[in-house]
Amino acid sequence: MHDHASHDHGSGSDHGHDHNHDHTPEVTDRNARAVAWAGLLIASFMFAELIGGWLAGSLALMADAVHMVTDAASLGLAWWAFQQAKKPADARLTYGRDRLPVLIAFANAIFLLVVTAWICVEAVGRFVEPETVLAGPMFIIAVLGLLVNIGAFFILQRGGDGSLNIRSAILHVLGDLLGSVGAIAAAIVIYFTGWYPIDPILSVFVALLIVRSAVSVMRQSAHILLEGAPSDIDRDKLKTDLLSEVPGLSDVYHIHLWSLAEGKVNATMHAVISPEGQSEAVLDEMRRRLESHHGIAHVTIETKTGS
Numbered sequence: 040m041h042d043h044a045s046h047d048h049g050s051g052s053d054h055g056h057d058h059n060h061d062h063t064p065e066v067t068d069r070n071a072r073a074v075a076w077a078g079l080l081i082a083s084f085m086f087a088e089l090i091g092g093w094l095a096g097s098l099a100l101m102a103d104a105v106h107m108v109t110d111a112a113s114l115g116l117a118w119w120a121f122q123q124a125k126k127p128a129d130a131r132l133t134y135g136r137d138r139l140p141v142l143i144a145f146a147n148a149i150f151l152l153v154v155t156a157w158i159c160v161e162a163v164g165r166f167v168e169p170e171t172v173l174a175g176p177m178f179i180i181a182v183l184g185l186l187v188n189i190g191a192f193f194i195l196q197r198g199g200d201g202s203l204n205i206r207s208a209i210l211h212v213l214g215d216l217l218g219s220v221g222a223i224a225a226a227i228v229i230y231f232t233g234w235y236p237i238d239p240i241l242s243v244f245v246a247l248l249i250v251r252s253a254v255s256v257m258r259q260s261a262h263i264l265l266e267g268a269p270s271d272i273d274r275d276k277l278k279t280d281l282l283s284e285v286p287g288l289s290d291v292y293h294i295h296l297w298s299l300a301e302g303k304v305n306a307t308m309h310a311v312i313s314p315e316g317q318s319e320a321v322l323d324e325m326r327r328r329l330e331s332h333h334g335i336a337h338v339t340i341e342t343k344t345g346s
Contacts, residue, residue: 066200067121067124067125068121068125069198069199069200070117070121070198070199070200070202070204070205071118071121071122072198073194073195073197073198073199073205074114074117074118074121074195074199074204074205074208075114075118076194076198077114077191077192077194077195077208077212078110078111078114078115078117078118080187080190080191080194081107081110081111081114081187081188081191081212081215082107082111083187084107084183084184084187085104085107085108085110085111086104087180087183088100088104088107088180088183088184089101089104089105089107089108091104091176091177091180092104092177092180094173094176095172095173095176095177095180096170096171096172096173097172097173097177097222097225097226097238098158098161098162098165098170098238098239098242100177100180100181100184100222102158102161102218102242102245102246104184105154105157105158107184107215109150109151109154109211110191110208110211110212110214110215113143113147113150113207113208113211114208114211116143116146116147117140117143117144117147117204117205117207117208119143120139120140120142120143120204121140121204123136123139124136124137124139124140124300134299137299137300137303138263138264138299138300140202140203140204140300141203141204141260141263141264141300141301142260142264143204143207144203144204144206144207144256144260145256145257145260145261145264147204147207147208147210147211147256148207148210148253148254148256148257148260149257151207151210151211151214151249151253152250152253152254152257154246155246155247155249155250155253158242158243158246159243159246159247161239161242162239162240162242162243162246163239165236165238165239165242166236166239166240169235169236169238169239170235171235172225172226172229172235172238174226174227174229174230175226175230177222177225177226177229178223178226178227178230180222181219181222181223181226182219182223184215184218184219184222185216185219185220185223188212188215188216188219189216191212191215192209192212192213192216195208195209195212196209202301203256203259203260203263203301206256207253207256207260210249210252210253210256213249213252214245214246214248214249217245217248217249218242218245220245221241221242221244221245222241224237224241225237225238225241225242262298263298263300263301266297266298267297267298268296268297269296269297269298269304272296272304272333272334272335274294274296277294277329277333278291278292278294280328280332280333281325281328281329284324284328285321285324285325285328286316286321286324287312287313287315287316287317287320287321288310288311288312288313288316288321288324288325289311289312289313289316289345290310290311290345291308291309291310291311292308292309292311293307293308293309294306294307294308295307295308296335299337302334303336303337304333304334304335304336304337305335305337305338306329306335306337306338306339307338307339307340307341308338308339308340308341309340309341309342309343310322310325310340310341310342310343311342311343311344311345312342312343312344312345313344313345314344314345316344318342318344321342322340322342325338325340326338326340
């Protein structure tokens with residue numbers, strides 16, 4: 040005999056894992072507001088820095104300005120993703136749009152690596168043939184950029200929930216912040232020593248600082264997109280726990296786990312129920328145990344009665 044049982048809590052909270060990344064409307068709205076304000080703050084300054092960097096002849100400033108342009112676009116995409124994630128599931132997207140912010144985080148991480156590569160290529164050319172840089176204007180613009188980036192950083196740090204999409208947005212802003220610090224340092228060195236190669240050198244240094252974090256976000260988001268098993272759930276331990284805690288359950292196999300989005304774990308499995316066990320009672324206890332102790336709020340279980 041085969042039965043099929045499924046359990047879906049939709050947008051309810053997931054217990055046991057990833058408490059920081061729930062998907063309640065309040066959290067989504069808070070994330071959306073954070074990226075919107077940070078994006079507007081950065082967009083208000085990025086063109087001034089781009090023009091100022093070009094006039095001053097500073098690669099460090101122009102690189103920082105290009106970062107700011109990509110940041111504004113990335114934060115705009117992040118805001119759009121959070122708005123989409125609030126929409127309910129429908130006939131075409133039966134799981135809803137919760138995975139969209141993860142997809143945007145993945146795209147942002149790749150984009151960040153592309154920008155980093157561009158800065159490094161430009162820096163090599165500048166190092167081979169140093170160009171004159173106006174240290175005074177460079178310093179003033181870099182200080183203003185630093186203040187803008189600090190403001191955006193704190194908005195995201197305090198207003199967001201630390202999810203992948205928020206972290207990728209923070210990475211972009213952190214790259215800008217470090218870029219502004221690098222530009223300030225370069226302006227000071229050029230003003231006192233006239234050594235222009237410091238400008239591209241610090242540009243590369245700042246760019247490389249954010250590569251590791253960008254790769255980390257890219258790997259984590261790709262793992263979710265590839266429906267990899269959550270790292271904090273051990274299948275063997277889960278099986279042992281169910282067999283020891285659920286009366287009437289004699290075996291569990293074909294356990295498949297994947298994340299629909301951060302903190303939303305789905306599972307399918309086969310369960311063998313002992314002859315004396317009551318099928319519905321065993322299934323209800325399995326569902327309860329999976330949600331309360333393993334953070335799995337959506338599970339499909341195929342059952343058969345053992346001989």
